[in-house]
Amino acid sequence: MEQFIEHIQTSIADVLGSWMYLLPEISLTIFFLTAIFGDLFFSKKIKNIVPIITLSGLAVALIEVIDQFLLVHSEPVMLFSQMLRLDHTAIWYKLLILFSGIIVVLFSLRDFKLRNTEKGSSEYFSLVLVVTIGLNFMIMAQNLLMIYLSVEFVSVCSYVLAASLTGHKRSEESGMKYALFGAVGSAVMLYGMSLLYGFTGTLSLLDPAFYVGLSSMNFMVAAIALLLTIAGLFFKISAFPMHVWVPDVYEGAPTPITTFLSVGPKAAGIALLINFVLALNNTGNNTGSVFLYSTEVFMAIVAIVTMCIGNFSALWQNNVKRLMAYSAIGQSGFILMGIAAYSLTGQKAILYFLFVYAFANIGAFLVIGYFSNVFHSEELDDYKGMGMKYPVVAACMVVFMVSLTGLPPTAGFVGKFLILSSAVEAYTIGGNVLLLIMVIFGVINTVVSLFYYLKIPLNLYLRKPKTEIALDKGNILYSVIIVFLAIITIILGIFPHKLMELMNL
Secondary structure (H helix, E strand, C coil): CHHHHHHHHHHHHHHHHHHHHHHHHHHHHHHHHHHHHHHHHHCCCCCCHHHHHHHHHHHHHHHHHHHHHHHCCCCCEEECCCCEEECHHHHHHHHHHHHHHHHHHHHHHCCHHHHCCCCCCHHHHHHHHHHHHHHHHHHHECEHHHHHHHHHHHHHHHHHHHCCCCCCHHHHHHHHHHHHHHHHHHHHHHHHHHHHHHHHCCCECCCHHHHHHHHHCCHHHHHHHHHHHHHHHHHHHCCCCCCCCHHHHHHHCCHHHHHHHHHHHHHHHHHHHHHHHHHHHCCCCHHHHHHHHHHHHHHHHHHHHHHHHHHHHHCCCCEHHHHHHHHHHHHHHHHHHHHHCCCHHHHHHHHHHHHHHHHHHHHHHHHHHHHHHHHCCCEHHHHCCHHHHCHHHHHHHHHHHHHHHCCCCCHHHHHHHHHHHHHHHHHHHHCCHHHHHHHHHHHHHHHHHHHHHCHHHHHHHHCCCCCCCCCCCCCHHHHHHHHHHHHHHHHHHHCCHHHHHHHCC
């Protein structure tokens, strides 16, 4: 009885001690509730009250996340009986999510379709806060139950956001497709997790029983359980074979939400995937090394296939958002190269790559939204000649396309160089020829991506416009953010060590 009471006291102390590390998530929850009541009671008196509350919540959470660098020292902090893990890497991922959220909310304020939707945009802005909370928990999750809850938390809200343009057939269709594919991915992942729990008797990835249980199982049986679980995470990062939803959802969803889906869930999904790889790396026995080698081979194959599908499919796209959707698939394959090279160098390279990818990708979608507001089209043909009419925005688009391709002097070049270097390092250490083949395919796909990324600048500057379009001057906010992101992309390409020093790369 005394041991039972002592255990309860220890658990209560652990819970109470953990809350202080969740201030950003608590703040986001408070602002979400404030947004609901603000919309209910004050929306008629105060215009844009929900977007203002949403922006304030994200800004406050961003400041609190920055403060966590001082709160968390070199050693990670385990929260709620090892259900969550908070370290400097997780804090960087959370910064990326919150930065993306702030840009997306600012983006949404001037989006033509969102401003003119039938049901209004209050629900949309408040759900951005909810998705951000879920993404933060995904990044920190170290427990199968917490992983599933956080993934579903993000997924359900994302389905609603994708279909938030009421009355628009494509938006409603994208939300339905996203929900159907998401349900399949969720079911597969849950089945895999149930097998893992049955094999190990624990939900914690950090529990030694997890490794012992996997080691005692037949390799093929344990591998199937892991593959089913990882398949659910592949859905989040749009990797093969869980990528088929991406083009339709990206095209039909509101452009700001497409922007957020291309960065936020991808970053959180990558963080979770790394946790699984690290769990296999910590087995400390021969079976663990077999799992680790198999994971390396599996990730390398998926990386190659994902890159090829994304980049080669993008060559034939005429809709800019579909082109960027296949681009996102190709970029996911490139990120998986870093996971295949599971070393510490690979993890840091992924983190840096995600940041510079976010700057360029968000900037590109902002330009797409800018032009969509001007001529209400997202077809590549309508970009013809726009480079002369909108010189600043078009020049920034060129910068973003060059960075996404991975060419100097942009930050994308440094990001891809770090990923390729980590893969070469892993090949040098382990001697796995498949890693070298993966690097070769990475270089080939980078060359292939040049052909479709530069189709946009080609139409902007070297094609004559189909019709005369009056200049629109109502997107100053877009222009300021676009220029800001383009400047960061160039600065980080010329002085990459600035961000590297902050990340301790």
